[in-house]
Amino acid sequence: MFHGEEFWLVRFLFQRGLALLYLLAFLVAAVQFRPLAGENGLFPLEWYAEGASFKEQPSLFYFVPSDRAIGIAAWTGVGLSALALFAVPYQLPDGYATPVSMALWATLWLLYLSFVNAGQLFYGYGWESMLLETGFLAIFLGAGLASPPAVVFLLLQWVLFRNMFGAGLIKIRGDDCWRDLSCLDYHYETQPIPNPVSWFAHHRSKLFHRLETLGNHVLELAVPFLYFAPQPAAALAGAATIGFQGWLMVTGNFAWLNALTIVLAIATFSDGILETLFPVTAPATTATPLYLEAAAVVVAVVVLALSVYPVRNMLSEQQTMNTAFDPLHLVNTYGAFGSVTRDRYELVIQGTSDERVTDDTEWETYRFRGKPTDPERRPPQIAPYHLRLDWQLWFAAMSPTPRRSPWVLRLLRRLLEEDESTRSLLAEDPFEGAEESPEHVRVLRYRYRFTTPEERAETGAWWHRERVGTYVDPVSLEELRVRRFGP
Template identity: 75%
Template sequence: MWDGADYWLVRLLFQRALALLYLIAFLVAANQFRPLAGEDGLLPISRYVEHTSVSERPSLFHLVPSDRAIGLAAWAGVGLSLIALVAGPYWLPDPYATPASMALWAMLWLLYLSFVNAGQTFYGYGWESMLLETGFLAVFLGAGSVAPPFVVLVLLQWVLFRNMFGAGLIKLRGDDCWRDLSAMEYHYETQPIPNPVSWFAHHRSKRFHRLETLGNHVVELAVPFLYFAPQPLSALAGVATIGFQGWLMVTGNFAWLNALTIVLAIATFSDGTLMAILPVSAPATVATPLYLEVLAVLVTVLVLALSIRPAVNMLSESQVMNTAFDPLHLVNTYGAFGSITRERYEIVIEGTADEEPTDGTEWRAYEFKGKPTDPTRRPPQVAPYHLRLDWQLWFAAMAPSPYRSPWFPRLLAKLLEGDEATLDLLATVPFDDPPEYVRATRYHYRYTTPVEREETGRWWEREPVGTYVRPTSLKDLRGDGSRRGRRRL
């Protein structure tokens, strides 16, 4: 068994950073899960219960599909995350620290698994599976003064490797713009939720964009092999990964994808390298308990067995990205932005208080927290927090029909009802009382040029490209005269 005595600081830093991400994830669940996938959500939890078995997508909410259970689970996750963030198990004497740590991280994993498996479309992102896979391995790291099992740190490096190398492979296979090095000329403008720096990054020179695209390939395709090298090469690979992910965090909003990758990169360091760059020191450690070593070996065997399908997929010409191969999300395949959209489309939802729309009707727009509806509004910084509805609106805008997104007509109905939980997901609501009609228009958006922005103060220019949903009332959406309702959509 490898000696983990040189990784006490690495474990402590990793656990506290992971706890912070769990905290954010559970806060997102507490604030958003019920209006999105709760009892009366845009995709009601009954839909998950009726169409999915416990064995296919296990979740506590399959047994208790109620908003009360969802709220209790979310806030319990927040509380447990805070305990992990302050390193609660380390306060206990050694005989109890590791069992307490294992129980704490196991509860966090089980609670979050319940949200991911019941969250349907709104939880269908690669960083959900990666948080679960990472959180599962955290169960077996131990706590207190005992040394962590070194093999579990190697398994964390294996997660990091599949995340980075899988992303690199799918880019080379997926889109010509990655091969001709033009991808970053489009990325900053068309990414799901741009941030304040995205506009400035977009307006760098073509040469800059080609160099950063080439750098992307180096960091994702070559650097990952050094994660498993001896120190200091492993740490240098970690530094390169952290720098790369840091740049993505500065220039975009990708929930906790980049932050979690940085947390995983902590496993590429040793205590010696951390003490060389940080004003910290590691205490004396005691040997890893035999039961924890045995569990670490068993987990390693399990992970190796479950890694076969993800590894085959990663190396396949028909590689699929961001897929879980088991219902517990223990070993997954990753990959981001295999294709790059060249044009940006947005859905703008508007309402009116008029009892019957006319050519002279005044329409007022709903503003979402992360979407560039108002061209004069500065793009927000929201990551590592995750705006789940805003992300799905980005996907919905790629399709010319709302029927590709079954939650979208229900969103319109919620706006017409003035549903408070749904309205809380928005930035601004232009009505004191619910509107009589809503409509949705599809727009093409592009960044203003530096000259245009200096003259107008706008971040975006836009033009309508088609009707997404015609003026629609609550009566239409509820199916009173269903033919009329379907025709109007």
């Protein structure tokens, strides 16, 4: 598909989009990593340093496991992402642009690899590996007036293909509702963090949900093969993917998964297509530097060799989602929502300043930025920002007790200690600024569903909930301190 085609505009647009997502990812790390996986985090950094070898999970924090190092690395990533976003390497003389660009993108990749490999539970999402895989390939695109190696765009299309086709396969294999076209009857209501449009999407007709589920299968199982077709078929496939991911962004909060997929879909275009669609013109380019061309060929060979296990997994009946097969996350397997939950469960954390819990105890509720704790609160728009604690609480709520998610008890301990870094992850701590401190906390488990249009018209509420159990009985700080929550 590359015969006679140019990719200077494609590279420029792709790199700006990727730089923006790196910027966002490093901002998330700067704000959230320390309370989640720092020195005193819910998953302390020492657990990573003591539980894994550098060879298995390489990270700068293996050698410097400190909050100070985390802050320096995160804000350095923010600064370098901003330089990449504003195309600083393109402003250098042509002989320097590509080497500086390669160093810049390599540093971003190494820094983010450190966060992903040390982040433990809170960095176990598929879009982390996909950002690393995409960011690694970006190192070899070059900059300035030099033409980018065409083979790198083929590798980016390969990432996009595995992302989309892998998601399609795991849906068909994973849940009957994908095969009978009923999964979207539930998905908008039970997804991790619904957004304001989710309520409206949920209440579309069953016929609408059947048709969009069928469309989902076409876009994930058939369209990806066109990424490798000649133009304009490849660009049409990329445009269809961008439209599909845009709909997912409008109807849900999936961190930067959809945005990154859109950025990857840019690789299906060519300069000629972009010049036809938009009032832009690519500058006259120079030949690709020989060292960059050679490096790109070596990377292609490495990717081909490392693709064996991801492809084997993707084609297997025991396909697993979002798995990295090498410690550098160079070639990974992807997939989302192989099964769809039919009921939505939520954990509601409450505290009291009473030294003794009785039937008359009044409980105050902790509120999270993305959780539908208050039934009258409109679902928020969060993505492409990533609320890592809120996502993990969604997983934790699937079980009736914290046996599978013991870290929740550590969270409760931090709340009773009134830890400021943990408070920073909340929307509201009812005891912040209060005269009395919390003496006990408890966790209730509720089943939530969207209100019907009639219920919402009458009450104004977005959610209806019913209590289904107690996740954690009232517990004090002393009781929590004697428990062990990790390795």
